[in-house]
Amino acid sequence: MNAFEALGLNENIVKAVTDLGFTAPTPIQEQAIPVLISGTQDFVGLAQTGTGKTAAFGLPLLHLIDPAEKYPQALIVCPTRELCLQITNDLTDFRKHTKGMAVEAVYGGASIVMQIRNLKKGVQVVVATPGRLIDLIERKAIDLQKVKYVVLDEADEMLNMGFREDIDFVLKNTVNRESIWLFSATMPAEVRAISKNFMTSPKEITVGKKNSGNVNIDHQFFVAPAHSRYETLKRLIDFNPGMYGIIFTRTKADAQDVCERLAKSGYEIEALHGDLSQQQRDRVMARFRTKALQLLIATDVAARGIDVDGITHVINYELPDDMEVYTHRSGRTGRAGKTGICLSICHSRETFKIRSLEKMTNAQFHKLDIPSGKDVCRKQFFHFMDKLIQTDISHGDYETYLPDLMEKFADVSKEEVLQRVAALEFDHFLKYYENAEDLNAKDSGRNRERFDGGIRKDDSSRKERSSFNRRDNGYTRLFVNLGTKDGFYKASFLQFILDESNLKKEVLGKIDMRDMNTWVEIDNANASTMIKSLDGKRYNNRTIRMNEADGGFKRPTDEGRGNNPVGGNRDRKRTYGPPRERR
Structure with a gap:
């Protein structure tokens, strides 16, 4: 008996899984499917990507769906078009022997007219990216009133991409759902908040340790x-x-x-x-x-x-x-x-x-040390030799040309042939790495000491001051009146200032973001370029102020309050950040 059958899945689904060559469930599938197959239990599954999460929710979902009812009964929300299509393809394979079951992928970058047309034909499972799903809801092209099961796949990635409001909107519009199934690789506070706000006593299963990496x-x-x-x-x-x-x-x-x-x-x-x-x-x-x-x-x-x-x-x-x-x-x-x-x-x-x-x-x-030029050439050489020895010569009419080859190389020794082959293959490597420098950074005594967040563990009294007082190390501290209240998070802010200044990431040091403003470290040679590029520019209907910090360490929150134009509007909505998918 196929092990999937023992989990309670119906015959048609087990047959489809067997056709795909799966005989034993992965740990997340083995633990999740018996819980999800009831259909009434909210669920949180924490597991790394590549552990079989799609089957963990896809198989019980198809088991619960009624093919006779031609309306969306299940909604799967995921962060990207690629993942949306991947899930849809997997579900299509799983429903191979289930007649009347339709799965539709809706995502940005494709014809919304065609997607609406397919939805009107009647589908039981909708796999969607947040932006396109909101579009369809606003156009009244999809009815979520009868959706029983909502799956949030890669929930942490969706939140990192700025889809928190979209997820809240979707969950508030699936009022008749029987359960929410949330799958995530990590469990940050925002994912925990969704569980707390929308789920009732969810069953939580963790494969591996929370927020841990893949042991492989x-x-x-x-x-x-x-x-x-x-x-x-x-x-x-x-x-x-x-x-x-x-x-x-x-x-x-x-x-x-x-x-x-x-x-x-x-x-x-x-x-x-x-x-x-x-x-x-x-x-x-x-x-x-x-x-x-x-x-x-x-x-x-x-x-x-x-x-x-x-x-x-x-x-x-x-x-x-x-x-x-x-x-x-x-x-x-x-x-x-x-x-x-x-x-x-x-x-x-x-x-x-x-x-x-x-x-x-x-x-x-x-x-590890960065390989030397000689190390690279040696590794490439032996890799090529292994490929040469393992080359399959059983196919092809090579014997036809063998006499000519023997005659051509009659006066050339075996050693010389090997040398010529090596020269032909590795001449460019040898020339490129002939005088290659040692790229390994030279650690100073201070760098070899153990640090915690850039601060020596035995010097907590100077923690904040040493984080940013780095002029002696070739860095200048800059203050700018943009912060998280402007819709930035660290990665999007970094991209914004680099795009505006046409500078490279390498010139920057630490970035300390606060609600109303941010402190930026930049090497002394590029500080003036950064200031000229941003200071006085307009962003979101106000003037950007960037200047060099004076004196000792000042907390960013000491400035930019009340009506001070540096602070800006505390309620301003996000206008810059990770790009949403094209609708």
């Missing part, structure tokens, strides 16, 4: 000077021949710049960012899935929900500001029981983040 992922980090970040990236790619991976950057400008530089060097790579149309995104993803591309480079927002089998490496070109974003990045590899490697390039100032990540993911991070 090897976490490695490399400390490099800021100016050597690109060269370090290139060297790590070259040191891992056969890599099939995703590179993450903070901004789309960085993604495009790195992509163009690597493409000019002959790498099969394309960038995925918010400026691409849906057709362009589909083309890039199709090439990546078929491995026509070795590498994909993407921003966090653009890469949300990417689920591609067989990714061997994830590379953090920069560590994310939000530590939980690291979990989502690294979760692109090591999926479905396979092993993966997550490589992070960081500056010596960011080593405190590594320790924070170790605590959050409950995983050990390994500090």
